[in-house]
Amino acid sequence: DTAVSQTPKYLVTQMGNDKSIKCEQNLGHDTMYWYKQDSKKFLKIMFSYNNKELIINETVPNRFSPKSPDKAHLNLHINSLELGDSAVYFCASSPTENEKLFFGSGTQLSVL
């Protein structure tokens, strides 16, 4: 059983399209996150949700919209994709804030 699962693993799309990445955790954690890892390998937090409530919203373009239907799911929807959005997106969860993170296997997004 995968603890944090995200789909799809690879996403190749054209500029201007809208796409979604799904994430689910079966660890019973209260907190979920989206991280972006760019070509320089730097992991940067985008969003954090605690029990379905948005806690952290870093300076991310509003084309990115997270949605948490319940505390086990945190999806990421991206509108009007741009070339600069190409990166690996990791979903993660933790029992509470500032605790160790459990990551999904990542979604490699390529915008052409």
Added chain:
Amino acid sequence: RKEVEQDPGPFNVPEGATVAFNCTYSNSASQSFFWYRQDCRKEPKLLMSVYSSGNEDGRFTAQLNRASQYISLLIRDSKLSDSATYLCVVNKGDSWGKLQFGAGTQVVVTP
């Protein structure tokens, strides 16, 4: 100054040798510290938490120096499988849930 800084490496280490590297952080209010390991094209995985008194997990030893604001990781008797990027993670201290990642230190263990 970056909030969390690491020497990117690579540290080329012969199998069986010891390697150590540091990570500096800028926020003196930080309370939580971790080392993660990331293999190429894979997700980061927790290696160990770092406690004030220092802690050891098998061949891995982590230390915290609050006065100089750095944490360290030492790997003894390096194995080929230790080749990876090691990410330093520090909480921001004053912000809820904000764990800050360093850019990573690459370690390459050679036969």
